[in-house]
Amino acid sequence: MRSLLLLGSTGSIGTQCLDLVRGARDRFVVVGLSSGRGGDALAAQVREFAPRFVAVRDPEGAAAVRAALPPTATLFVGEDANLELIAAAEFDLAVHGIVGSAGVASTQAVLERGRSVALANKESMVVAGELLMELARSKGVTIIPVDSEHSALFQCLGDVPIDRVRRLILTASGGPLWERSKDEIERVTVDEALAHPNWDMGPRITIGSATLLNKALEIVEAHHLFGIDPERIEVAVHRQSIVHSMVEFVDGSVLAQMGPPDMRGPIHYALNWPGRSPADLVGFDLDLFAKLTFEAPDTDRFPALALGWRALELGGDAPCALNAADEVAVAAFLDGSIPFTRIARVNAEVVNAFGSAADDVETLMLRDREARAAARRALERLGAPSTARPGAESR
């Protein structure tokens, strides 16, 4: 029996993880659940899975959860609730589906406890990838990627050393706006930007798919997870999201990991790593796989994509600043304060103002706050009303 801590259990990743656990109760037990807002969504999960520990960030959402708690369970509430949960619970594996840089401290805490993490929270790698990879190495634990592209690369790479790799090719769906002209993209609405063609995900990452900033973050994520130079990471637009990414080895051989777009695949793989276990998930399907296309990315219409390589070139705190700026800008776009194209503009402006060394996670979180402030100033200067509450991004 493998015991799981599920961070961000009410989100897209969290609920899909619980779907898998529901079908494998003989192999997995949920010992901890957490969410930001708590409320009825988390309360229902607590009733169903009866975890020993629960964490909620917002005190207003705690009452409903408290009413659902098993008698011997403990509830942590407040900004540090996840950290208290990680410290208190006995678990084999943490599944991390919190969105945003709010999830970085939890990744660090799980690794500090000497436990492996199935990591969907790509922001951890973007903000503090080098430090967290080093921490995992020193503790002898593994960061198992859940992000579909990185799960694909992890599976294709196996134990092959990274110097035997010529290139990593990240696939990108192109998002909902791939067919639009530059002029059309200027006028895109929130609903249009949220209409991802293949994946049903939370709002922050879905807008990232539309700007292609999600792929920029994934370049940084791949750089840290696999220890590969940014110049050897490429992006190919693959509209079907069936090939989840590819490894080209030094001998020219290319391995791809494939499957229908369903995040339960990478989550299941991470839950069962290093083994493989049967799953009721679709594999090869003649109709779905009949036509697989690949196109060059377009950084003219989607300038945010280039910011991944740019952030790595600037180094230090620049990827952290890029992520923070994007969290602020996406929140402003979603609440109607700014047009779509301003997201990439603010991201570029902020990332280019950063690039200083940062030697620990605390310093990076300070830079995260500075970058958020810089993004808000940029938005105001560019004419956006300051409606997004500081700290309200990615909630």
Ligand SMILES: NC(=O)C1=CN([C@@H]2O[C@H](COP(=O)(O)OP(=O)(O)OC[C@H]3O[C@@H](n4cnc5c(N)ncnc54)[C@H](OP(=O)(O)O)[C@@H]3O)[C@@H](O)[C@H]2O)C=CC1
């Ligand atoms: N969804 C997907 O298919 C994919 C997601 N990812 C990555 O996975 C992560 C999660 O994405 P997704 O599931 O789409 O996001 P969602 O917005 O759907 O869910 C986010 C989850 O995080 C919780 N949360 C937010 N802040 C906190 C906090 N401080 N403490 C505890 N929980 C918190 C939310 O709780 P509440 O709802 O109560 O606020 C919610 O449960 C992101 O980093 C994303 O980039 C990567 C690849 C694919």
Ligand SMILES: CC(=O)[C@@H](O)[C@H](O)COP(=O)(O)O
């Ligand atoms: C499912 C997943 O891993 C997402 O990160 C996905 O990659 C988003 O799709 P895009 O390729 O459109 O960014």
Ligand SMILES: [Mn+2]
């Ligand atoms: Mn992805």
